[in-house]
Amino acid sequence: MEDKQPDNAPGQALLTFGKTFGRAGGRPLSTRQKGFFADLYPRIEIPIAPANSLDPSTLFDHDPAEIWFEIGFGGGEHLTGQAQRHPQIGSIGVEPFAEGVGKALTQISELELTNVRLNRGDARDVLLGLKDETLDRIFIMFPDPWPKTRHHKRRIVQHDSVALFVSKLKPGGRLRFATDVMHYADWALERFCANDRLDWTATAADDWRIPPQDHVTTRYQTKNLGDCKPVYFDFIRL
Template identity: 40%
Template sequence: MPSLTPKPKTLNPKLYGRRKGRPLSLDLKQAVESASGQYFIDKDNIASAAPAGIDPKFFFKILSPLASRPPTSYWLEIGFGTGDFLAGQAAQHPDINIIGCEAFENGIAKTMQKLLAHKVSNVRIYPDDVRHLLPKLQDGCLDRVFLLFPDPWPKKRHAKRRFVNPDNVRELARVIKKGGEFWVATDDPTYQEWVPEQMSAQSWFQPKNPPTDGFWHLTEPQPWVETNYQKKARRAGRIPKFVVFSNS
């Protein structure tokens, strides 16, 4: 079985908790073995690429040289977990190419199962910290980026680990085209306070259609795919909130 995250180079601060959980079941191992050649982005190619040198088209042309038609958009999901949203969106939008970034091996394997089940060909997986990939992408190459229910790192001493921070927002503003979108969803009260604070301190992104009585929406932006995590949050009494930013 190919390694999902070979010899990882850790960026500091870490934005995720761990790379591996329980040993993969036979079914998950088989999913990885059968799908990695189709879906994986070679991390060595990324590491050796020049800054701002990669057009996302490269990932899809290398693995799908006979694609029947050009995509209408390029999307990227940061930390796709077990792939509910990623696989669902790919199945619903075959004309859109989607890159998913995730460092947790077990989540990647479960996502592979879902991609195979949906029989999609418009997804590529970068099996590592998205901060290795973003600096290598060309300016304005993405139409939409998703950050859905990220690890909130609720303790104050861990605040530097939260993805929404000035450095990462600046990088997103570079790779998302003008008029493109950055979607954020969270059910954590700490993160629901943190995101408005951080985003109000920058000038690139502005909320689209903000509610009249605050910052967050209580209904999902569309098109949406509800995840198992989101369902569990609602059952536990937590309130998922959503915001869409436009890159100006």
């Protein structure tokens, strides 16, 4: 591990990976959000399990048709938007940022979603605990770009993390990556394409330039903080 975990990060130690996020606190939580953390979060928290031990379908009250996993859901708009559109799936979101988790909990409560499970922590720690080949979809939407060269090692997409993502996808499972940062688009594409168990589904430029039909736009995306139009890369696990 190259970097020390930030002092205000959630409890889980990163055993194998470097840090990919800078702060995990943010603005103070509202009284309502604190209430959700106290009441709702413990009921829907996905635990960090020993490596390769947890079947994620057992986490849900219903028998989920598919299990979807979102890495770094930010304010939760995509996570809860997809869960609302697809009540038959089981949706897992992981995000270290307390304010983001607070917002997601609020949406889960207001929309009365019963098919979402959360962890406030590092998605890679949660993924490690899942049994291999149990996920139908993984989403990495507009990850932190870490634009400075010396910070590229903090990007969530690295050769070893791609190998982890792939190991948790079922054969035929899908992974979506989106960014509006040109260097990260190239960086990520290189690392995904280097994995011989992933096949990029694009056959024409519009396949990655036009938002996929099932895309849910987040508030972060609408800020247009990057240096290019959003790109969307969809891969299939072979």
